[in-house]
Amino acid sequence: MKAFGEILTLEEALDRYLSVVRPRPRGEEVAPLERALDRVCSADVRAGEDLPPFHRSTVDGYAVRSQDLLHASPRDPVGLQLVGAVRMGERTEVRVEPGQCARVPTGGMVPAGADAVVMQEHTRVDGESVYVLRPVPPGENVLHQGEDARRGEVVIPRGTRLRPQELGLLAGLGVVDVPCYLPPRVAVFSTGDELVPPDHQPRPGQIRDMNAYTLTAQVARLGAVPRFGGILPDQAGAVEAALRDAMRTADVVLASGGSSVGTLDVLGEVVPRLGDPGVVVHGVAIKPGKPTILAFCDGRVVVGLPGHPVSAMVVFDLLVRPVLEAMLGLRPELRGPRTVPANLVAPLVAPQDRDEFVRVRVRWQEDVLAAEPVLGKSGMITTMTRADGYVRVPMGTRVEAGTQVQVRLFD
Amino acid sequence: MKAFGEILTLEEALDRYLSVVRPRPRGEEVAPLERALDRVCSADVRAGEDLPPFHRSTVDGYAVRSQDLLHASPRDPVGLQLVGAVRMGERTEVRVEPGQCARVPTGGMVPAGADAVVMQEHTRVDGESVYVLRPVPPGENVLHQGEDARRGEVVIPRGTRLRPQELGLLAGLGVVDVPCYLPPRVAVFSTGDELVPPDHQPRPGQIRDMNAYTLTAQVARLGAVPRFGGILPDQAGAVEAALRDAMRTADVVLASGGSSVGTLDVLGEVVPRLGDPGVVVHGVAIKPGKPTILAFCDGRVVVGLPGHPVSAMVVFDLLVRPVLEAMLGLRPELRGPRTVPANLVAPLVAPQDRDEFVRVRVRWQEDVLAAEPVLGKSGMITTMTRADGYVRVPMGTRVEAGTQVQVRLFD
Numbered sequence: 001m002k003a004f005g006e007i008l009t010l011e012e013a014l015d016r017y018l019s020v021v022r023p024r025p026r027g028e029e030v031a032p033l034e035r036a037l038d039r040v041c042s043a044d045v046r047a048g049e050d051l052p053p054f055h056r057s058t059v060d061g062y063a064v065r066s067q068d069l070l071h072a073s074p075r076d077p078v079g080l081q082l083v084g085a086v087r088m089g090e091r092t093e094v095r096v097e098p099g100q101c102a103r104v105p106t107g108g109m110v111p112a113g114a115d116a117v118v119m120q121e122h123t124r125v126d127g128e129s130v131y132v133l134r135p136v137p138p139g140e141n142v143l144h145q146g147e148d149a150r151r152g153e154v155v156i157p158r159g160t161r162l163r164p165q166e167l168g169l170l171a172g173l174g175v176v177d178v179p180c181y182l183p184p185r186v187a188v189f190s191t192g193d194e195l196v197p198p199d200h201q202p203r204p205g206q207i208r209d210m211n212a213y214t215l216t217a218q219v220a221r222l223g224a225v226p227r228f229g230g231i232l233p234d235q236a237g238a239v240e241a242a243l244r245d246a247m248r249t250a251d252v253v254l255a256s257g258g259s260s261v262g263t264l265d266v267l268g269e270v271v272p273r274l275g276d277p278g279v280v281v282h283g284v285a286i287k288p289g290k291p292t293i294l295a296f297c298d299g300r301v302v303v304g305l306p307g308h309p310v311s312a313m314v315v316f317d318l319l320v321r322p323v324l325e326a327m328l329g330l331r332p333e334l335r336g337p338r339t340v341p342a343n344l345v346a347p348l349v350a351p352q353d354r355d356e357f358v359r360v361r362v363r364w365q366e367d368v369l370a371a372e373p374v375l376g377k378s379g380m381i382t383t384m385t386r387a388d389g390y391v392r393v394p395m396g397t398r399v400e401a402g403t404q405v406q407v408r409l410f411d
Numbered sequence: 412m413k414a415f416g417e418i419l420t421l422e423e424a425l426d427r428y429l430s431v432v433r434p435r436p437r438g439e440e441v442a443p444l445e446r447a448l449d450r451v452c453s454a455d456v457r458a459g460e461d462l463p464p465f466h467r468s469t470v471d472g473y474a475v476r477s478q479d480l481l482h483a484s485p486r487d488p489v490g491l492q493l494v495g496a497v498r499m500g501e502r503t504e505v506r507v508e509p510g511q512c513a514r515v516p517t518g519g520m521v522p523a524g525a526d527a528v529v530m531q532e533h534t535r536v537d538g539e540s541v542y543v544l545r546p547v548p549p550g551e552n553v554l555h556q557g558e559d560a561r562r563g564e565v566v567i568p569r570g571t572r573l574r575p576q577e578l579g580l581l582a583g584l585g586v587v588d589v590p591c592y593l594p595p596r597v598a599v600f601s602t603g604d605e606l607v608p609p610d611h612q613p614r615p616g617q618i619r620d621m622n623a624y625t626l627t628a629q630v631a632r633l634g635a636v637p638r639f640g641g642i643l644p645d646q647a648g649a650v651e652a653a654l655r656d657a658m659r660t661a662d663v664v665l666a667s668g669g670s671s672v673g674t675l676d677v678l679g680e681v682v683p684r685l686g687d688p689g690v691v692v693h694g695v696a697i698k699p700g701k702p703t704i705l706a707f708c709d710g711r712v713v714v715g716l717p718g719h720p721v722s723a724m725v726v727f728d729l730l731v732r733p734v735l736e737a738m739l740g741l742r743p744e745l746r747g748p749r750t751v752p753a754n755l756v757a758p759l760v761a762p763q764d765r766d767e768f769v770r771v772r773v774r775w776q777e778d779v780l781a782a783e784p785v786l787g788k789s790g791m792i793t794t795m796t797r798a799d800g801y802v803r804v805p806m807g808t809r810v811e812a813g814t815q816v817q818v819r820l821f822d
Contacts, residue, residue, distance in 0.1 A: 192499065
């Protein structure tokens, strides 16, 4: 293990930070099904009953006994006696005996005695007789009771983010009160004497704050709850007061600004005072994003992010997102960005001492995805708006054009 | 062109439908930047000024004239006279003449006369002299005025969905009122005598409605505005009254239920009465989802979806989503699901007369993505909850294991 204060790799930094913070959800609540989209469920959801609750036909046709039709063919159809029709939404009293059949609609209950449904396209009807033109295996065109979900079975494991299909399954099982984790509350600050809000006209030397918008949007996209706390001056007293105040109601405090030595000093001076154990990681061997402070102060996650909007976004994705996803309660296999394989179309070189994260545009070229590096200095926010994701280039390595790389896609 | 009433392929159906509907946004509004995440901007956004508005240093170091340092080296450093320090957020009056330099923080204004910044790590300071250990090319460590965005340049084209980075760029340019398309309003109905709401206990033959939840969630995920109109009985009068009422306030009306012949009759009977030109497509050669009605009635998009939750979700994605994305105003290249290349791990066979859409799970195996078909009958909603996306198998073809396929990822 590296000594404290040494520059850590991304994985070392993250491992050390997660082992100190041990992030987990702050609690649970019950969400109504109507508002559960994209929430993370906090308990294994078991089917309280079989789904479907009865044998259902998956086609329009005739419920039959497959044994009757072993030798059916177009040249030698088997005639069955039509003994009734199943009505949608009702229990059927019909019973299919040998040599009989019953009309059944898609979604209708398969009557007792029948073990399969013949599609109507494969029959000819003549009065009370239905001629079947082909054999059917047992179970054909039937969704059996409990085949979709069996009573008692875990159908949605704890830590699942609820997509439209999970909501549908919950509805089908009658789960209208959904146990969900409470999302972490994240306070976001921008620091820097050069910053003005976007609705201000900057004076010479000033610049409009972007991080308030990028970071709160990144937080919101994950499903956590952002609150922008404002722009703070490069002044230890003001920064400390604002961060301490935020720590009273937020689980996570993010303060960007700190690419400059002056600003870094402020966060580097203030953060250790905010509580124990304090600063866990200071500096990570990544480009962009080296001057990052990861701290844990009296139970609050406190992160000092670089001031460059691009660096702040990348550091958020690499180092803050894993913490938030654990606090959101997401299962480990559902964490992190989507990654896809792509062919690099131009060579990339990383510096000797840092892994570089290079923005790329991803496009289909014939049958393969191509990853084209976005040109422009790393401080340019337009390198992010022109990109679909980014590629990691390990420190001191050159990745040749034509190499297959993994692209971390933006959400 | 196929005759009206014939079963169309997916592309034929979609082309025909889009050419009749010609979907486009219903209007525009101005959204405050704070609430513009995931909205679609309705105008080309041009930079009103240069970004950055002045030459900015990207590092902590010394602003220099690169010409002075052509022969600098660790063995033979070039000494420069330190003539001042740039302060963050202020215009600097310092001017760097030949043989001089000025201290500048990351993000600070590069003073007049200087054309590059040397990182402080590459210098040694001795009183008023700064010794530089290496040459720097002109422009090194400087983000030039207008390099990120030049005044007048289109930085965000119309039809862009605003991600965190676009919000940051808008903030940087002072665009706090964002022109956005109004999202389409989508009414969703479930039809079928067998359906009960999820908080009801189904009687024998009944089943809980899932489509209300899956479809409204799919609509919401795209950024359109869903409203669930309720469960309708298989009764033409009731269905017609409800759909007509919804058409007064919705741009799109979706009615699921119609896998059964009885129900299809109701929608097939009602929809043509709702306005002109009426039904455009009835039946599409896809599995699942064949019994689909695409209609355009007095300026309203009206779609009859299959009742099976899985079929309804797939048809929504294949046939309704393209219409909604056009109505949302999304640029064509931003429409549709994310698709990724993956290696199929088991063979798939489609029927002779329909393209089949098979749910798959996607996992990294070594350096490639593997697509594993999800087992289970197509009517099972759990085939959707266990899947990450789906693969298209063209009608009458067999796709062998090991083939590279395109997976349409779920959002």
